[in-house]
Structures are given as C-alpha cells and as structure tokens.
Amino acid sequence: MKLKICGMKYQENIEAVAALKPDYLGFIFYENSPRNFEGEIPKLPSAIKKVGVFVDASVDFIVEKVKQYDFKAIQLHGNETPRFCQDLQGFKNLEGLDLELWKVFSIKDQFDFNRLQPYEGIVDYFLFDTKGKEKGGNGYTFDWSVLKGYPSSTPFILSGGIGLDEIEAIESFKKRPESKYLHAIDVNSKFESEPGVKSIEKLKKMISNLEGFKNLQGFKKQPMNYQVNEKGYYGDFGGAYIPEMLYPNVEELRTTYLDIMNEPSFKKEFDQLLRDYVGRPSPLYFAKRLSEKHNTKVYLKREDLNHTGAHKVNNTIGQILVAKRLGKNRIIAETGAGQHGVATATVCALMGIKCIVYMGEIDIKRQAPNVARMKMLGAEVRPAKSGSKTLKDATNEAIRDWINNPVDTHYIIGSAIGPHPYPDMVTRFQSIISEEIKWQLKEKEGREHPDYVVACIGGGSNAAGTYYHFLEEPSVGIIAVEAAGKGVHSGESAATSQLGKEGIIHGCKTLLMQTPDGQITEPYSISAGLDYPGVGPLHSHLYKTGRGEFYSVTDDDAMAAGLELSQLEGIIPAIESSHALAIFNDKKFRPEDVVVISLSGRGDKDLDTYIDYFKL
Amino acid sequence: MNRINTALKQDKKLLSIYFTAGYPSLNDTAKIIQDLEQHGVDMIEIGLPFSDPLADGPTIQESSTVALKNGMTTQLLFEQLKDIRKSVNIPLIIMGYFNPMMQYGIEAFCAKCQEIGIDGLIIPDLPVNEYHEHYQETFEKYGLINVFLITPQTSDKRIRFIDDVSNGFIYMVSSASTTGAKSTFGDTQQQYFERIEALNLKNPQIVGFGISNNETFMQATKTAKGAIIGSAFIKHVTQYGTGNIGDFVKSIR
Numbered sequence: 001m002k003l004k005i006c007g008m009k010y011q012e013n014i015e016a017v018a019a020l021k022p023d024y025l026g027f028i029f030y031e032n033s034p035r036n037f038e039g040e041i042p043k044l045p046s047a048i049k050k051v052g053v054f055v056d057a058s059v060d061f062i063v064e065k066v067k068q069y070d071f072k073a074i075q076l077h078g079n080e081t082p083r084f085c086q087d088l089q090g091f092k093n094l095e096g097l098d099l100e101l102w103k104v105f106s107i108k109d110q111f112d113f114n115r116l117q118p119y120e121g122i123v124d125y126f127l128f129d130t131k132g133k134e135k136g137g138n139g140y141t142f143d144w145s146v147l148k149g150y151p152s153s154t155p156f157i158l159s160g161g162i163g164l165d166e167i168e169a170i171e172s173f174k175k176r177p178e179s180k181y182l183h184a185i186d187v188n189s190k191f192e193s194e195p196g197v198k199s200i201e202k203l204k205k206m207i208s209n210l211e212g213f214k215n216l217q218g219f220k221k222q223p224m225n226y227q228v229n230e231k232g233y234y235g236d237f238g239g240a241y242i243p244e245m246l247y248p249n250v251e252e253l254r255t256t257y258l259d260i261m262n263e264p265s266f267k268k269e270f271d272q273l274l275r276d277y278v279g280r281p282s283p284l285y286f287a288k289r290l291s292e293k294h295n296t297k298v299y300l301k302r303e304d305l306n307h308t309g310a311h312k313v314n315n316t317i318g319q320i321l322v323a324k325r326l327g328k329n330r331i332i333a334e335t336g337a338g339q340h341g342v343a344t345a346t347v348c349a350l351m352g353i354k355c356i357v358y359m360g361e362i363d364i365k366r367q368a369p370n371v372a373r374m375k376m377l378g379a380e381v382r383p384a385k386s387g388s389k390t391l392k393d394a395t396n397e398a399i400r401d402w403i404n405n406p407v408d409t410h411y412i413i414g415s416a417i418g419p420h421p422y423p424d425m426v427t428r429f430q431s432i433i434s435e436e437i438k439w440q441l442k443e444k445e446g447r448e449h450p451d452y453v454v455a456c457i458g459g460g461s462n463a464a465g466t467y468y469h470f471l472e473e474p475s476v477g478i479i480a481v482e483a484a485g486k487g488v489h490s491g492e493s494a495a496t497s498q499l500g501k502e503g504i505i506h507g508c509k510t511l512l513m514q515t516p517d518g519q520i521t522e523p524y525s526i527s528a529g530l531d532y533p534g535v536g537p538l539h540s541h542l543y544k545t546g547r548g549e550f551y552s553v554t555d556d557d558a559m560a561a562g563l564e565l566s567q568l569e570g571i572i573p574a575i576e577s578s579h580a581l582a583i584f585n586d587k588k589f590r591p592e593d594v595v596v597i598s599l600s601g602r603g604d605k606d607l608d609t610y611i612d613y614f615k616l
Numbered sequence: 617m618n619r620i621n622t623a624l625k626q627d628k629k630l631l632s633i634y635f636t637a638g639y640p641s642l643n644d645t646a647k648i649i650q651d652l653e654q655h656g657v658d659m660i661e662i663g664l665p666f667s668d669p670l671a672d673g674p675t676i677q678e679s680s681t682v683a684l685k686n687g688m689t690t691q692l693l694f695e696q697l698k699d700i701r702k703s704v705n706i707p708l709i710i711m712g713y714f715n716p717m718m719q720y721g722i723e724a725f726c727a728k729c730q731e732i733g734i735d736g737l738i739i740p741d742l743p744v745n746e747y748h749e750h751y752q753e754t755f756e757k758y759g760l761i762n763v764f765l766i767t768p769q770t771s772d773k774r775i776r777f778i779d780d781v782s783n784g785f786i787y788m789v790s791s792a793s794t795t796g797a798k799s800t801f802g803d804t805q806q807q808y809f810e811r812i813e814a815l816n817l818k819n820p821q822i823v824g825f826g827i828s829n830n831e832t833f834m835q836a837t838k839t840a841k842g843a844i845i846g847s848a849f850i851k852h853v854t855q856y857g858t859g860n861i862g863d864f865v866k867s868i869r
Contacts, residue, residue, distance in 0.1 A: 241714060243671040243740040244765040245789060247774070386677050387667060399670050406769050406792045504715040504741065505668070517689045518716030519667040 001174070002184035003213055004051065004157065005203065007035035009196030011042055017198050018044045019225065020207060023184065024073065026051040029065060030135065034195035035188075041069055051075050051102070055135050059087050066099065073100035075127060077135055082118040089122060100124045102157065106131035107142040113151050120154060125183055130160030139189045141166060147178045155183035163190025164202060167209050185210075226471040226541065232420025233509075235544060237537035240419035242507045245403040249411075250507075252326065254421045260325050261318075261428065273317050274432065277350070278307045280314075282433075284440035284596070289568040296589035299450070300571070300599045301437055303462060310574065310601030311430060311462040312343035316412055318429035320347040323410035330409040331355045334384075334398040336363055336391035336458075337528030338370025339574075339601065340414030345379035355379040358397040360390035367528065370605060388522045391532055395506050415459025416536035419507030423464075423536050430465025437596055438469055445594055452477040452589065455598040456579040458494070458529050460536035462600035467542075477549065479587065480539060481579045483525030484552035494523035495552035496535040497543045505534040511543065526555035526609060527575035529601070553582040559613050561585075562603065574601030575609060619707035619735045620761050620784045623658055624820050630842030631833070631868060632659035632822060633849050634711060636679040637696070638688025639665075644858050645696040646703070651861040653706040661738060661844065664693060664712030671740040673796030675847040679854075690720045694728050701733035709763065711738040722751060726758040736761035736784055744774075748781050763787050768808045772815060779817040788812060788821040788840060796847045798826035801835045813839040833868050 006026030008014045018025065025048055027037040041050065049072035052065050056078030066074065074088065085101060092099045103123040105115065108131040116126060128147065132138030140161040150156075162170070162185060173179055189195070191202045207213045232238045232254070240250055260266055274280040283302045291298045303311040316333075323331060331348050333355070335341030341357040348355035357374055361383040364371055374381050387393040402411045416423045416430070438448040453470055455463035457480045470476035485493035493499060500511035505520060512534035513521045525531040535543075542548030553561075562578030565571050573581060577600045589595050603610065610616065623630060633652050637645050645662070652660055665680035665688050672680070693710075700708070710729065717725045717739065729737070737760055742751070744764050755762050761784035766775050768791060778786060790805055791798065812821055823836035824844035836843040845868065852864045 239746065240743065241741045241746065242743065244743070244770060245671065245767050245792060245794075247743070248767075248769040248771075386674070387681065392668060396668050396670055400673070400794045403671065404793050406767075501719070503718055504713075506670075507741070514715070514719065516719065517691070518719030519684060520715070521667075 001182060001213070003207070004184050004186040005191070005198060006051070006053065006159075006186055006188040007033075007192075007196060008198070009035050009037060011040070013197050014044075015042050016200050017203065018042075018048055020200070020203055021045060021047060024049045024051050026053050026075065026186070026188075027069065028053040029057065029061075030055040030077070033135070049073055049100070053077055056080065059084070059091065062088065063091055066097070072098060073102055075102040075104060077104045082122055085119060085122045102127050104129055104159075107146055109143060109146070111146050116152050116154070120152065123154070125155055125157055126152070127157040127159050127186065141169075144169070144173050148176070150178040150181060153181065155181045157184045157186050158182060159186035161190060162187050164206055164209075167206065170210060226538065226547065228420065228424040228538075232424075234423075234538045234541035236502070237508070237510045237540040237544075238420055238423060239509050240507055241504045241509060242419045243403065245406065246399070246419070246507075249402060249406055250419050253322075253425070256326065257322060257421050257425050260322050261425075266321060266325065269321055270318055274314065278313050278317065279305060280432065281436045281440070282306055284437060284444065286444065287569050290565065293564075293568060294584045294589070295591050297592070297594045299441070299444075299594065299596045300569075301433060301466065301596055303433065303598060303600045304571070304573065304577065304602035308339075308343050308346050309604060310339050310343070311433065311465065311598070312340045312414060313346065314432055314465065315414065315426050315429040315461060316340070316343040316347045319410070319412045319425070320351050320353065322425075323353070323412070324351060326410060328408060328410040329353060330405065331412055332358065332398050332401050332409055333412045333414060334358050334391065334394040335370075335414065336360070336394070336531065337605065338363070338367040338374065339529060339605065341379070341381070342370055342373050342377070344412050344414070345374040345377035348379060349377045356401065357381050358384050358394040358401065360384045360388070360394045362389045363391065363394070363528065367605075390522065392505075392520060392522075399506065415461040415532070416464040416538060417459040417506055417508060417510070417532075417534060423508065423538055426461050427464040427468055427538060430461050431468035433462065433465035433598065434467060434469035437466070441594070441596070449473055449476050450596045451475075451593040452479055452595045453598070454479040454481065454580050454583050454595060456481045456483075456530060456576050456600060457535060457539055458483070458532045458576065459534065460539045462598050464536060464538055466596075466598040467548075471547070478542060478547060479583060480542070480548050480550045481583055482535075482550060482552045483527055483530035483558070483579055484554045485524040485526070485531075487554055488552050492524035493552070494525040494531045494533070496523070496533065497539075497550045498552055500533075500535065502540075508537050510534050510537045511540040526613075527558065527579065527606075529574070529576040530579065549587070551583060551586045553579045553585070557582040557585055559610070562610070563614065566603075571599070572603035572610075573599055574603050575606045577601055618759060618761055618784070619705070620659070620709070623707050624785060624841060626658070629837040630658040630822065631656075631865070632661060632842055632844040633657050633865075634661040634663055634844055634846030635849055635853070636663040636665055636676060636683050637693050638683030638686045639679040639850070640682070640853055640857065642683075642686040642688060643696065645693065646700060648853075648858055648861065649700060649706070649708070650703055651858065652865070653704045655862040655865040657706065657865055658842065659707045659709065661709045661711040661846070662693070662697075663846075664690060664710055664716060666713040666716055669713060671794055673794040673847060675850050676795050679850045690716050690725070694732060697732045697734075707735045708733065709736040709738055710734055711740075714739050714742045723754050726754055726760055729760055730758040734760065736763055738763045738765075738787060740765060744778050744781055752781070765789050766812070768792060768804070775812070775815060775817070779819050782819045784819065785841065786817065786819045786821045787844070788823045790823055790826045790836065793825055795825050798828070798832070801826070801832060805835070809836070809839045830868055
C-alpha cells in the first residue's frame with residue numbers, strides 16, 4: 001500500500017513532508033481551492049512521484065503543467081470524459097512519458113460501478129473520494145463498505161477525510177477482498193494545521209502506526225540527513241556561536257560561499273589547480289599485501305601523494321579562491337603540527353597573498369621543519385603564547401586576529417570545525433576525496449560503493465571528505481578512528497567521542513573534551529594532527545545518530561600500523577593516517593569486503609617521531 | 617525594577633568596572649565588589665573565567681588563566697556571592713562565555729543568578745539569534761537582563777534587531793578589536809559613536825573595549841550613557857593589589 005500526501009503548497013513544508021519519503025506528493029491546480037498551487041516545487045528525491053491534480057482543466061493547461069513540474073501522475077478531479085482521458089493518453093504516448101493517469105469518482109452513500117466501465121483501459125487508477133460540497137478536501141470519509149464487490153481489476157486509491165482516527169478502519173478494510181486492488185491511501189486536510197500546511201508529527205504518527213506504511217523507505221531513512229541545515233546545524237550540532245565582532249565576516253561567508261563555489265569560473269579554476277598543481281586525482285591503490293595480511297580487500301586513497309603531502313591542500317586551494325572572490329588580501333590560519341599552515345602558506349605564495357600562521361609556542365618547538373617550510377614560503381609564523389600554547393590556543397589567536405582585522409582578512413580554517421559555514425565549506429572542498437573514490441572504485445571493482453570507508457579524526461576534515469558522498473548510502477559503513485593517546489582513560493588521550501561532552505568550542509556546538517566546569521582541556525596524542533579537544537559537528541552527529549562507528553587507537557597501535565604499512569607496501573604514512581590503518585585490531589572485515597582507507601598524509605614530517613619511537 | 621534599569625535612569629554618565637573573579641587571589645571577589653561600590657562605581661561586571669576567551673585581549677586572558685589556576689569555578693563563584701546582597705546594592709552583571717554556563721545548565725545558572733541577586737548577563741559568544749530562539753524565555757523568567765554587543769561593523773538593521781531584543785542597555789564595542797587599551801579614540805570612533813546616537817535606540821548604550829583613563833572615558837560618554845573599563849582595572853590590581861581601588865576610580869572621573 002502506497003501513501004499519497006495531497007494539497008502541498010509551501011516550499012518549506014513540501015521539503016519537510018518529502019523527507020518522510022511518501023510515494024506520491026499531490027499539487028492541486030484549481031483556483032477555488034485554498035490549496036491551489038503556484039510557484040516552484042523544490043527539488044525532491046526522485047523516488048517521490050509528483051502528482052498534478054486538475055479539475056476540468058484543458059489538455060493544453062495540463063500538458064503545460066506536466067512539462068513545467070515534471071509530474072509523474074495526473075489526477076482528474078472534475079467531469080473529465082473518457083474521450084478527454086484518451087486525449088491525454090495520446091499526449092503521453094506521443095511524448096513517451098512515464099505518466100500515470102488517475103480518474104477521481106466521488107462517492108456518498110452509494111455508487112454505480114457502471115460509471116467506471118467507459119474509463120477501463122484508458123486510465124491507470126481510479127481514486128475514490130468523498131462526495132461533498134467541495135471538489136475534494138471535504139474532510140470526512142465515505143462509507144468504504146460501498147466498495148464491497150468492487151467489480152473492476154483497475155487498482156484504486158482510497159481518499160477523502162482520512163486521518164489518524166481512520167487507522168483502525170484502514171487496517172480492517174485491508175482484510176476485505178476488495179482491498180486486493182487498493183493501490184494507495186490519499187491524505188490531505190486531516191493532517192493539516194492550516195490549508196496547505198501538513199503536520200509532520202501527525203504524518204509520522206500515521207506512518208508508524210499503519211502496518212502497510214511501516215516499510216515506507218522514506219520513514220526509515222528520514223532521520224538520515226547528514227547535510228547541514230539552513231541554520232548551520234547537523235542535528236544538534238553546529239551553529240555559529242561567535243562574538244558579535246566576528247558576525248559580519250562569518251555572515252559574509254555564509255551568504256556567499258555556496259554561490260561562489262557554484263560559479264562555473266570558480267569550479268574551473270578549482271578543478272584545474274587540483275589537477276595541475278595538487279596532482280589530483282590521487283590514486284586509489286589496491287594494497288595487495290595489506291589485504292592478504294588482514295584477509296579483506298583494502299584500498300588506500302592516496303592523499304599522501306598530494307602536493308604538500310596531505311589532504312589539507314584541497315581545502316586551502318578552495319578557500320584561497322573564495323578569499324580572492326571576496327576581495328580579501330590578507331590570510332590568517334591556525335596550525336597544530338604545521339601541515340595546514342604549510343598548505344595555507346603554499347596557496348598564499350601561489351596567489352601572492354600575505355599569510356600569517358598562528359602556531360602554539362610549544363608546537364613551534366616540536367615542529368621546526370614545518371615552521372621553516374612556512375617561512376620559506378613567505379608566511380609569517382606567529383607564536384600563540386596563551387593558555388596551553390598548542391593548537392586550540394593557536395585557533396583562539398587566529399580568531400582574535402580576525403576580530404581585529406574584520407575587513408581585509410580571510411581566515412582559512414583547516415578542519416571541518418568552527419562556526420557555520422566553515423564545517424560545511426571545508427567538507428565540500430574535501431569531498432573531492434569521496435567523489436574520486438566512487439569512480440575509481442567503479443573502474444576497479446565495478447561498483448561505486450565500498451563496504452566501508454575508514455578515516456582518522458582530529459577535527460575531521462579528511463574524514464568528512466572521505467565520507468561525504470557515502471553519507472546517505474546506508475550500504476557503506478562509515479568508520480572513524482580517533483586517537484586514544486596512551487589509552488582512552490589514561491588522562492592523556494584525544495578520543496573526543498568517548499571523553500567529550502556537548503559544548504561550544506571555536507564557534508560551534510559539538511562534542512568536546514572539558515572539565516565538569518566547562519573549561520576546555522588539553523588533549524594528547526603522539527600525532528600532532530589529532531590532538532584537538534573537539535571534533536567537527538558533522539562527526540558529532542554521525543556519532544550520536546549511530547551512522548558512524550567510532551574507534552579509538554592508542555599511540556602504540558598506531559605506530560605499529562604505520563610500521564606495518566611501511567614494510568608491507570613501501571608507504572610510510574603520517575602518524576594521523578596510521579591511526580586509521582590500525583582499524584584491523586578492532587574491526588574484523590569479511591574477505592569479500594571492500595574497505596577504503598583514507599591515507600590522509602605522508603610520514604616525512606613524522607620521521608623524528610618514528611625515529612624516537614622505534615629507536616631507528 | 618531591575619537594578620540595571622534603575623541605574624540607567626540616573627541623570628549621569630555611568631562608570632562600569634569589569635574584573636575577573638578569582639583574580640588576583642581566589643577569594644578577592646566580594647571585597648572587590650564592595651570596594652567598587654564604596655568608591656562610587658555605578659555597575660560591576662563579574663568575569664567568570666574561561667579557558668578559551670576568544671573576545672579578550674592579553675590582559676583579561678592572563679587574568680582568566682590565573683583565576684582558573686587559583687581554582688575558580690562557576691560553583692565557587694556562586695558560593696562567594698551568596699551573601700553579596702547583604703552588603704551591596706550596585707547592579708551586578710556576570711560576564712562569561714557560554715560553555716561554562718551550558719555545563720552548569722542554563723536554567724540552573726539563571727535560577728542561581730536570581731537567587732543571589734545578579735541583574736544581568738553578558739555572554740559574548742551567545743549570538744542574539746540563538747538567544748532569541750532558545751534562551752530568552754528562560755533568562756526573562758529569572759529576571760535577568762541579557763546584554764548584547766554591537767561593533768562598528770554591525771549593520772543598522774542588525775542593531776535595530778538587537779535593540780528590539782534588549783531590555784537594559786547595549787554594549788557598544790568601541791572598535792574592531794579584542795578587549796584591551798587603546799591610548800585614544802580617533803575620528804573613526806567618534807563617527808561611529810555619532811552614527812549610533814543618531815539611531816535613537818530605545819536602549820541606552822554603554823561603551824566598552826579600549827577605555828582606560830579619564831580621556832577615553834570622557835570621549836566615550838560624550839554620546840553614550842556610560843563606559844566599561846576592564847583591562848585597565850585588571851592591570852591596576854595586578855600592579856597595586858586590591859588595596860587602593862579608590863585611586864583607580866578617582867583617576868577615571
């Protein structure tokens with residue numbers, strides 16, 4: 001049994017109702033109806049068939065609307081003759097359209113079934129509505145026992161005043177022989193708060209209480225929305241908790257970033273730089289020996305082969321192009337280990353834009369080679385001397401710089417964190433990773449969807465990019481690997497999903513490590529790129545909804561996995577990526593599983609740490 | 617009537633002082649408040665220290681770090697203030713970042729404020745839209761005035777929205793900056809002060825950020841109802857301790 005929701009009118013409501021994924025959504029073109037539809041229909045999932053409802057309209061009018069709105073069904077609600085219906089069939093055949101034709105019959109206490117006869121074979125469905133003053137939308141049901149002995153084999157739709165009170169009646173109707181031809185239930189006014197506005201709560205109730213609807217694909221899938229909403233939230237997480245001083249900058253970005261990213265000239269420049277400068281597409285490499293070792297099919301997405309040695313540059317290329325279009329001539333960035341700082345300094349050199357990178361005083365000492373690289377690229381590296389003098393403090397300093405330089409400066413945030421629109425913007429720039437995985441896997445395995453995608457998570461930018469095009473695809477398992485440091489509960493860890501509580505960090509509501517009093521604590525990991533006390537809001541949402549499986553990997557297990565990859569495949573990974581590679585300790589895959597692991601960066605920068613650790 | 621509104625009705629320019637609770641010593645809070653009232657200050661902002669104060673310059677950052685090291689917490693601040701209304705009548709505002717309040721529980725935090733006799737809150741990282749949508753009802757239920765910031769970059773339209781949502785005063789940030797001293801205000805600031813005055817807002821404005829001495833105080837209050845001093849006061853207690861707060865207040869007006 002299918003569900004049609006009729007009398008849709010308002011954009012937002014249409015979108016909310018569409019999220020329930022009913023089989024049909026009806027749009028009425030009848031001026032006397034309070035639900036008369038005008039305007040645009042937002043883009044709907046292709047599984048939902050749009051139905052145009054007409055009352056004694058001309059063929060030309062109907063044809064025009066079908067073309068304009070891409071209707072998949074026409075519901076004729078007036079005194080349309082069989083001949084009229086035949087004309088419409090002619091149009092349909094002529095255009096080769098996949099179009100269902102529904103003819104409505106209104107029933108009061110009795111019905112002469114002979115009236116159906118002339119329409120048999122011409123229309124695809126009959127719809128039985130309540131006869132009343134109005135053309136539909138009368139708000140009460142007819143006596144369904146009239147349908148007893150239904151003489152036709154044309155499937156029908158039951159309509160007219162169906163509400164939550166009718167659930168029992170529908171269930172019992174379905175037990176009767178005539179229900180064999182029941183194609184769908186059509187609902188409208190009983191689910192409205194006002195004409196044309198459907199109550200999502202009531203619809204959900206209907207769907208979950210009616211046996212036949214429980215399998216509605218949409219209802220099961222409905223909570224699975226992983227895109228940021230218009231207010232900047234992923235479920236409960238995200239938003240823009242920023243001081244007023246930052247509002248104009250962030251607001252400028254929020255109102256322009258999507259338009260800029262969609263400009264053909266932007267796309268062209270972005271794609272070209274990714275190809276010719278970064279060296280994309282990065283290979284999707286079948287790791288044969290690693291696969292044998294772990295008895296499953298492992299592919300590595302080789303972000304380590306990008307220019308500057310990690311995925312970070314995908315985002316900095318994108319953001320520098322945005323900054324240019326916003327007319328900014330000064331770039332600031334924060335960096336922990338220096339990878340994002342180097343990627344930012346690189347694109348600033350490329351574009352000839354002034355670059356200032358904030359880096360914790362302690363990190364500057366720990367990461368001397370990257371500091372030197374940034375300087376060689378012409379960037380100024382400013383030490384963050386406040387608080388714990390590491391990444392979170394560098395981020396604070398960059399934000400303070402932005403407050404003090406609101407007009408000429410763009411802040412290139414390096415991870416999928418910060419106030420909206422940063423998490424979404426960074427995710428979109430990094431989504432090139434999963435975009436490529438899809439077609440590369442298609443070439444190698446004959447399918448676009450792996451069984452699992454695996455990525456390490458600090459703030460979560462490489463993970464967000466690796467997951468992005470698979471988020472709405474339930475067959476693809478999403479695995480996130482956090483840094484457990486010396487053990488999740490050792491007091492020296494960065495396993496945010498395990499240790500974090502909901503709070504505000506750097507302008508967004510997300511999971512973060514903090515004291516009971518709400519002071520943000522200092523995380524620890526052997527990998528400088530993973531020791532961030534928060535996690536991007538998308539990932540908090542994936543964690544909370546259960547869409548993502550989260551694991552924590554200790555320093556020791558990560559280092560062992562890094563060594564294993566080096567010696568099995570001849571690839572020395574960044575220690576961040578080594579965490580993702582350590583997934584095999586915690587998760588057993590089947591031999592036939594296709595597991596794609598994001599190899600987010602190369603290990604050159606970590607050589608000192610590897611040397612110390614392995615006494616090389 | 618809320619003490620803030622009463623103070624704003626006075627026919628004079630108001631001097632408001634910010635200090636970080638738990639600084640320089642953990643238990644200075646009540647004494648600083650009492651001294652400030654005694655020396656004729658009109659309003660007090662009690663800073664609830666936070667580990668990551670985004671909107672603050674080096675002076676207040678440092679005082680917050682020290683206060684946290686001293687052991688300051690939200691709970692402790694409420695304990696220190698529990699009898700404060702027995703000794704002072706000055707309007708008291710808690711200024712802090714949103715995360716510690718969230719962790720305490722927004723409703724519990726507001727209820728505690730009312731119980732103690734706190735009159736208002738300033739939360740730089742709680743934007744007006746979020747407040748309006750999710751928290752206004754709770755704040756108002758406990759009689760708290762929430763104060764919003766505006767800056768030279770804030771559009772007239774947004775200022776009018778903030779004016780609409782506010783029911784005390786508007787915190788006018790003097791320039792695009794974090795907290796901390798500027799030696800003087802230039803033409804840009806004057807023009808901004810005049811632009812805001814011309815909007816004829818229903819809420820009076822109090823200027824903050826960059827007020828450090830008599831000169832900047834006078835400049836700021838030429839058009840505005842009052843001014844807030846934070847960093848300069850922190851520097852004073854850092855240098856001279858809490859013994860001669862009166863000297864500082866005298867130097868301002």
